[in-house]
Amino acid sequence: MATILPQGASIFDKHVENEYIRFDKLSALVIDDISSMRHAIRTQLQSIGMNSVGVAVNAHEALELIGLNTYDVILCDYNLNKSSSGQHFLEYLRNENILSATTLFIMLTAETEYSFVANAVEFIPDDYLLKPCSEAKLRSRLERLIDRRTYLMRVLKAMDIRRYDVAIHECNKLLATAADDRRRMDVLRRKAEAQLKLEEYTAVLDTYARAATIRADTPWILLGMARAHYALGDSAQASTLASELIDKNKSYVAAYELLAKIRLEADDEEGAFDLLLRSSAILPSAKRLRSVAQAAFLLGRLDEAKANAEAAIQLSTGSMVERSGDYLSLAQTLVDMGDHKSAILTLEKNARKHGDEGIFGVAKGAILAQAYFDAGEREKAKKLMDRSISLLASRKNSFVMTALGKAALKVGDVILGLKLLTKAIQCSGKDEMRIARYVKKSMVDTGQKDKVEDVIDGGRKRILLLLDEATKLMRTAHFEEANQMVVEALDIQEENIETLMTAAQLHLLWLKHGGLDDKIMARAKNYLSMLDKLVPNNQKVMNFYRFFNEIASK
């Protein structure tokens, strides 16, 4: 409800010029491919009072500078070049956690060219500024943004060092005194982010509900709520919210992607594929084209898999989102299509710059082996496969093992093939669902359909049995025996989260009951750090850590 103000403006008096902002203490980076523009913006920033202003021509140069300095402000042109827009760059920086939470990222765009993208994506910059703009406007926008940042500084700094509990505490302090809805929204958004990191989903929902009372149809609120419900296992509610978001905002790709994930888990592969297809049509990025290619491949829609893999290569070549794996996916698709000639061409000629080294070389050999086998060159196929297997050695890469397994099945070495595929499942960790689908396809393609269940479920069933046994032994204080079970389970699948949780719990109990033993202590620490990498900020793991520190400090 609007308040009718009395005559006079006393209530506005506290809004004076932001003279307390010390521009000379702030650093900035300007990224623009047009040199005159780059330097003009630098001149403007210097004229505002900034002494430390860096410039970069493209994302590569910018990335180097960002690695060396923490900038207060980054001004990035939206149209960096053909292969990587400012938006792609921002997504890259956020996905890789390269940007400090305290850095303001401002996108410079021509009139409204940003709006379509901005309404579609999850990662939006701190602000969009229409370029070219006057110095006065640049200054007032910066003042406002820096003002906002200063307001949130304690929260942002806590986020930067991953102290999310502190961040939440600081948010609550700010919320108690926030003067306007804009500030309240800013704080609530950060609070929800921190709670999400701590996986406190019920609390996250409360935070979003509070934000929704200010502005219910804000896209990030709806998306966040959908994700929290999903994480809490309520896929139906998550679906409803994501669909509602799409109704209101037809181009919001993150909502399509969440829905696709839900459909996939409900075994609706076709439905998931359609959603991915729509999201990549709205906003094609190498990452989206890749997931479409992958989904199409798994569905056996090889023409679409090929087209999208090719598009991903074309879009990313020469940019920092270029991935050698794209050539592998394309080549495997071509092999499956029966086009061994193109598969060989793709790997031996087009992907030449990626060489034969490392894990790429191993996978390349595995797919080439399949292609040469189809071409009737069985000797060559066998040689390539043997080389890959010897190079695989102790590497545990599920994707590569799947390709190798398929090659082995193709050349007729069923025992080796099934062994490799079983191994692929066992070391798939968080990626288990996806790898299982690859393995299944490889087996169906090579006439091993009847053994699918054994390969996919065999290891898992054994692990569950072992863990069950270990838990029983642990409760009766038979730590040594329980440990044997855990070690055996870890041998089947190294990065199994459940196994690692049991292992950690076992060692903590062991320490508590058996006194302090350096060896057990080191092992406990190792399990905890593995878990921290696999499931960062997990509440249970954090509790383990707390418990560990308590014991260690005695």
Add this chain to the structure above:
Amino acid sequence: MEKTLSALVVHDIKNALALLEIDLEQLIHRENAPTEGLRAYRRCVDLKSRLISFLTLYKHDQSGLQPLRQEVVLLEFIEDLVRNSQSGMAAESHHGHKITVSIDYEKMKMGSMATAWLDENLVELAMESAINNAIRYTHHRVGVWVEQTPDALILNVQDDGVGVGVVGELVQRNVPDQSSSTGLGLALCKAVAEAHGGGEVRLGNVAGGGALFSMTLRSTS
């Protein structure tokens, strides 16, 4: 001419204008800057803003404007708007005497911490063009104020010039020739209002002289 080629040329001209604006901006920052410099700067700003208005309108006609709404603190927004339109003018305009642009605080009808849900860049473009237009026709002063009701946001710009030829006519029904800068500006404002879910744009005369521009954005939520 081919469409993409035209787009490239227009883009180039716009960037060149912007660079010129920045050069002139640096020039007028200097002590003892010539008044011609200030005049050239004003003219450059005006040209650039007309070109951008035109491009935004073009985009509106081609594919519709899609606003990116954010929670905007109204007072901050208006204060920045007025401050920025002041800065380029310094003390003098083409009238040869001082013109002031300021907020009519006594006419403001909203909470001091009120926010609105709008695309700041689009509304700013529209308001800049309305303020520039008022500066062109005013004698001494341009006043800006905002009224917020539960279902609308009304942005006003009033000048003390001779007023406009048509009184109280709805712009929707009477868009002046778009080649005039007034017409272009009004068409832009209308497009921006439309993009925000509908509203009205009026330009009329006020009793006692001068013209009043007002843009109403209806609240959507």
